[in-house]
Amino acid sequence: MKKVLWQEMRRTEVEQAAKWGGVVIIPVGSIEQHAEHLPLNTDINCCFSIAQRAAELIDDFPVIVAPPIWMGLSMRHMGHPGTISLRLHTFIDVLAEVATSIAAHGFKKLFFLNGHGGNAGIVNSMPVKLMNEDRSVPSCIAYTYWRLIDKELQSISEADYRIGHAGEIETSLQLFLQPDLVDKEKASWAPGALGDPAKGTYEKGQKLFEAAVNAVVTAIRNYHSGTLDEDITWRKEISADFHRWVPL
Numbered sequence: 176m177k178k179v180l181w182q183e184m185r186r187t188e189v190e191q192a193a194k195w196g197g198v199v200i201i202p203v204g205s206i207e208q209h210a211e212h213l214p215l216n217t218d219i220n221c222c223f224s225i226a227q228r229a230a231e232l233i234d235d236f237p238v239i240v241a242p243p244i245w246m247g248l249s250m251r252h253m254g255h256p257g258t259i260s261l262r263l264h265t266f267i268d269v270l271a272e273v274a275t276s277i278a279a280h281g282f283k284k285l286f287f288l289n290g291h292g293g294n295a296g297i298v299n300s301m302p303v304k305l306m307n308e309d310r311s312v313p314s315c316i317a318y319t320y321w322r323l324i325d326k327e328l329q330s331i332s333e334a335d336y337r338i339g340h341a342g343e344i345e346t347s348l349q350l351f352l353q354p355d356l357v358d359k360e361k362a363s364w365a366p367g368a369l370g371d372p373a374k375g376t377y378e379k380g381q382k383l384f385e386a387a388v389n390a391v392v393t394a395i396r397n398y399h400s401g402t403l404d405e406d407i408t409w410r411k412e413i414s415a416d417f418h419r420w421v422p423l
């Protein structure tokens with residue numbers, strides 16, 4: 176298997192990938208309570224796993240996955256044990272400084288892949304900040320992974336029909352990605368959950384994961400080839416998140 180993780184590369188390999196016009200995916204997640212049955216790393220594990228698999232599947236140009244940004248904006252979950260949250264401006268600075276460092280090594284295309292609903296508004300606005308305000312990154316786009324598979328999510332789901340929180344969708348993904356960390360006995364609604372964890376299955380998780388990987392591969396290919404209009408993309412994403420976000 177080819178090397179795709181930034182932190183496992185040598186500096187000469189990074190240099191070469193930048194010269195060949197590589198795309199760098201920056202996974203962004205959270206460490207926060209996910210009811211009583213899912214691990215705290217659910218959000219970052221989902222988007223990091225999707226990013227890693229997508230990068231492995233692209234052979235004709237370099238795709239690297241940056242070290243995951245483990246923590247995000249999780250203030251609303253601080254009432255439950257285990258949650259670790261950054262403050263708004265710390266989070267913005269972390270995203271900007273990671274992206275700026277990567278761009279400084281010659282990468283011209285950065286792809287934020289977010290896995291936590293509470294981060295979406297900020298992650299989706301990073302192209303504006305980095306390209307217009309900071310002028311430090313030549314090009315970047317931002318997606319929240321489940322927005323790329325809305326159709327598949329609707330057809331696979333039997334109960335939730337949206338990402339929710341520790342509900343059917345995330346429980347399914349975790350049963351597929353890290354089953355040893357899921358407490359199946361506790362997979363039912365608890366305070367802090369949104370959706371129906373009992374409807375989560377390994378099979379649904381596998382289908383959702385494969386759909387998300389395929390969608391990310393397509394988005395990266397279109398971004399790399401220049402057929403994806405990054406300006407239109409982030410505009411759509413921002414308005415979708417601002418209008419559809421439902422507080423817990």
Ligand SMILES: [Zn+2]
Pocket residue numbers: 209217218290291340341345
């Ligand atoms: Zn989550």
